[in-house]
Amino acid sequence: MATDATALFLTSDEIADLADPADYVDPVREGYRERGEGAPAEPRTTLFNDDPTGMLTGYLAILPETGAMGGYTYAAGFGGRDAHFSLPIFDAESGDPLALLDGASMNPLKTGAAGAVGVDALARRDATDLAVIGSGTQARGQVRAAATVRDFDRIEVYSPTQDHRQSFAAEMNENLDATVAAVASSAAAVEGADVIITATNASEPVFDGDVIEPGAHVTAMGQYHSERRELDTTTIERATYVPDLRARVTRDAGSFIHAMDEGVVDEDDVHAELGEVVAGKESGRTSPEEVTVFDSGGTAIETVAAGKMLYDRAREAGVGEEIEFSPASEAMDGR
Known part of the structure; x- marks a missing residue:
């Protein structure tokens, strides 16, 4: 007779104490390498509701070498007007449940790590000047992770609210070696x-693609909606375009979809998935003057990779609460 499987429940606070931003980058890079070598992953599916207003989102990945598989699910809006994230992790060999994570605190860190992997794969090695458009939690995660893969001397941040961008600059100056400055426009951040x-x-482009310097790399991670975009058509037309998953490009990569609608690119202009570049299956940057784009809409690749890292650390540290799952052969036997 099958026995109950014991898994580990980790709270958001416990997860926050298990790893620093830099600790996420290598596991996420390995997850994308596995994807580039054929590991299964599917883009997000989002269901929208009108009354009450909200959305339910989920996505899946299997990372055989990491030894984990799972699906990130979150609900946002509805009557509570908030968001909640959950991440079940299963053993990729046995299928047994390993962990259930309250996935909120890890979200900007795993997403930041995916951005850092994109920067590492596509940006010039001598990159020293970073521009960031946005000053929220996700922007913080992106910048802190990107600073682990390139030695930036200067970081310029722009967001529409002056207090927000100045607070961001002050916080990042305390946490990073680079000089971080708030600037008055996105053009001022992007130039150079x-x-x-x-x-x-x-919902509309946040800078003019004509301002991008030759050789610059762009990571866009704030929008995953077919009718919304952070990058303009000029940027997409100029760039070698690399998404996290090719299958999501025509579903929710609004910047690329808009550029297709304008007739300047088509699906053949998707250069490669990030995983294919990380795995060496496809080229990344091929010249110092090339403009590159990583379109990061979010996948379960980084989520499962990060979740498995957190689970392993929790087991080692003796953190978390053990919970039991009954196998289907027992739970569904008609009792």
Whole structure:
């Protein structure tokens, strides 16, 4: 007779104490390498509701070498007007449940790590100037992770609210070696930047693609909606375009969809998935003057990779509460 499987429940506070931003980058890079070598992953599915207003989102990945598989699910809005994240992790060999994570606190860290993997794969090695458009939690996660893969001397941040961008600059100056400055426009941030990160909730482009310097890299992570975009058509047309998952490009990569609608690119202009570049299956940057874009809409690749890292650390530290799951052969036997 099958026996109950014991899994570990980890709270958001417990997760926050288990790893620093830099600790997420290597596991996420390995997750994308596995994806580039054929590991299964599916883009997000989002269901929208009108009354009460809200959305339910989920996505899946199997990382055989990491030894984990799972699906990140979150609900946002509805009557509570808030968001809640859950992440079940299963053993990729046995299928047994390993952990259930309250996934809120890890979200900007695993997403930041995916952005850092994109920067590492596509940005010039000598990049020293970083521009960030946005000053919220996700922007913080992106910048702190990106600073682990490039030695930035200067970081310029722009967001529409002056207090927000100034607070961001003050906080990052305390946490990073680079000089961080708030600037008065997105153009001021982007001009001269070697790496540009957009982490906003904007529906329209947040800078003019003509301003991008030759050789710059752009990571766009703030929008995953077919009718919303952070990057303009000029940026997409100029760039070598790399998404996290090719299958999501025509579903929710609004910047690329808009550029297709304008007739300047088509699906053949998707250069490669990030995992294919990380795994060496496809080229990344091929010249110092090339403009590159990583379109990061969010996948379960980084989520499962990060979740497994957190689970392993929790087991080692003796953190978390053990919970039991009954196998289907027992739970569904008609009792």
